[in-house]
Amino acid sequence: MGLFGILVALCVLIWLAYRGWSVLLLAPIAALIAVAFAREPLLAHWTITFMNGAARFVAQFFPIFLLGALFGKLMDDSGSVTAIAHFMADKLGPRRAILSVVLAGAFVTYGGVSLFVAFFVLAPMAQELFSKAGTPRRLAPAAIALGTSTFTMSALPGTPAIQNAIPMPFFGTTAFAAPGLGVMAALIMFGFGMWWLMRSERAAQRRGEGYGDAPAAAVDVSQDQIIRDRAAASHEFDIAEIPHGHRGDRPGILIAILPLLVVVGVNLVMSLVLIPRMDDSFLSEERWGPTTLAAVGGVWSVIVALAVAIVTLIALNWRRLTQIRESVDAGVTASALPLLSVASLVGFGAVVAAMPAFAAVRTWVLSIDGGPLVSLAIATNVLASLTGSASGGLTIALDTLGETYLRLAEKQGIDPALLHRVAVIGAGTLDSLPHNGAVVTLLAVCGCTHKESYFDIVIVAILGAILALAAVIAVGSAFGSF
Incomplete structure (x- = not known):
């Protein structure tokens, strides 16, 4: 009955979500529900097991959620995201509309801007470029997804995305883990995705398809409660805070990109130079609990990188951020709902892992042919798909089996x-199923439907990531990490 209860609990979670x-x-x-089927103490598991799991996630990752959301909001309100998007569009032009959208999305998200912030800037840019080029607008969501939700989230070494931060305390790694394999995976995702989008564009041109009808009237996605709730569990920014604050005039391109370079550069220096040389003897004191520098160093590096980038951004754009208090308030508030939503999923995972029947699940997962890398990839894939959240599925997998x-x-x-x-790339594959909050938000912002655009998202965001994951496992198994 215990195992049946876990399955019922998952079905309820998926269906209602x-x-x-x-x-x-x-x-x-x-x-x-899982506890009741196992005939375990209800209140004890809710107030102790569930809350301890959720609280542990908040304690580990609240600073990254907070600073990441604030940085994304300030980048948006300073006009920097828009400046970068328009720079790409101007340099590459309508003839390379798809490449312009992909690169613009990749640049800002690799630098630490939330993909939800990028969606609201890239969608109108894509519509304008695609209309001039005669590229079908139905391809816009896939182009945006390729640039924002694939290789910059899970593959490129050093990305400050929360998904790339989650394994660090479990494995004692940094954001630059397996850099060579990460770059290889990124090239596969980018190359395969671009091949598919260009192929689709040429096929549409041969059919005389053109841009298509104008998108439906704009929907205020940020105020749609259902979309907001779905989005909150999938990434680290509450879309309800997008309209708050005031967007200033666009800065020059150098001022716009400098904070992004600061994020990557400071993260690199902290991870590879400063943290390894730090005197960590103080961590042996009882007041810090049972921890090590390896367990916290990666998170510290990302926190410092985002903090320095925020200070740099404000200093460079002080006159543009005319309502800085409102922008800061919106940014920090945008971190709360996603943090608690993912933490709630982690609490659910902690309760499931505490059920006696979970031992059978653990045995089955670990017995999968192919070794721990294949088993880990499958576990993160399955949990990310069930929860509709790469960060939630990844944390549950590592909390229970890490x-x-x-x-x-x-x-x-x-x-x-x-x-x-492997864990990060695995979590970034089947999370992009139709119910994923980022997918729903992206389609709504672009004025497209699942019927029109979801198939192309599957190809570039799921199939491309699976190919990259298979390559990383194969090469990593043969030659080790590099």
């Missing part, structure tokens, strides 16, 4: 950095 119910409420309800995978890796001589990269 797909219908737009808030994960904040669904996760504890689903957890209590220590086991690390022990197996040590026995088999597998570098934890390779585990890190």
Whole structure:
């Protein structure tokens, strides 16, 4: 009955989340269903097991959610995201409309801007460029997804995306884990995605398809509660805060990109130079709990990088940020709902892992042919698809099985950095199913439907990521991490 209860709890969570119910409420309800079937203490699991799991996630990643959302909002309100998007459009022109959209999205998200912030800037840019080029507007969501939600989220070394930060305390790694394999995976995702989009564009031109009808009247996506709740569990920015604050005039391109370069550069210096040389003897004191520099160093690097970038951004754009208090308030507020939504999913995972029947699940997952890398990839894929959240699915997988995978890796001589990269890429594949909050938001912002555009999203965001994941596992298994 315990295993059946876990399946019922998952079904309830998936079905009601797909219908737009808030994960904040669904996760504890689903957890209590699993507990009831197992005939375990209800209140004890809710107030202790569930809350300890959720609180642990908040304690580990609240600073990254907070600073990441604030940085994205300030980049938007300073006009920097718009400046970068228009620079790409001006340099590449309508003839390379798809490439312009992909590169603009990739540049800003790799620099630390939330993909939701990028959506609201890139969608009108894509419509304008695609209309001039005669490229079907139905391809715009896939082009934006390729640039914002694939290789810059899970593959490129150093990306400050929360998904890339989650494995760090579990495996003692940094955001630059397995850089060579990450670059290889990024090239596969980018190359395959661009091949598909250009192929689709040429096929449409041969059919005389053209741009198509004008998109439907703009919908205020930021105020749609169902879309907002779905989006909150999938990424680190609450779309309801997008309209708040005031967007200033666009800065020059150098001022616009400098904060992004600061994020990557400071993260690199912290991860590879400063943190490894830090005197960590103070961490042995009882007041810091059972931790090590390896467990916290990666998170510290990302926090410092975002903080320095925020200070740089404000200093460069002080006159443009005419309502800076409103922008700051909106940015920090935008971190709260996504943080608690993902934490609630993590609490659900903690309860499921505490059920006696979960031992059978753990045994099955670890017995999958192919070794720990294949098993880890499947586990993160499945959980990300079930929760509709790469960050939620990844954290549940590592919370429940992370220590086991690390022990197996040590026995088999597998570098934890390779585990890190496989886990992150694995979580960024099947999370892009139709109910994913980022997919729903992107389609709505672009004025497209699932019927029109979702198939192309599947190809560039799911199939391309799976190909990259398979390549990383194959090469990593043969040659190790690099």
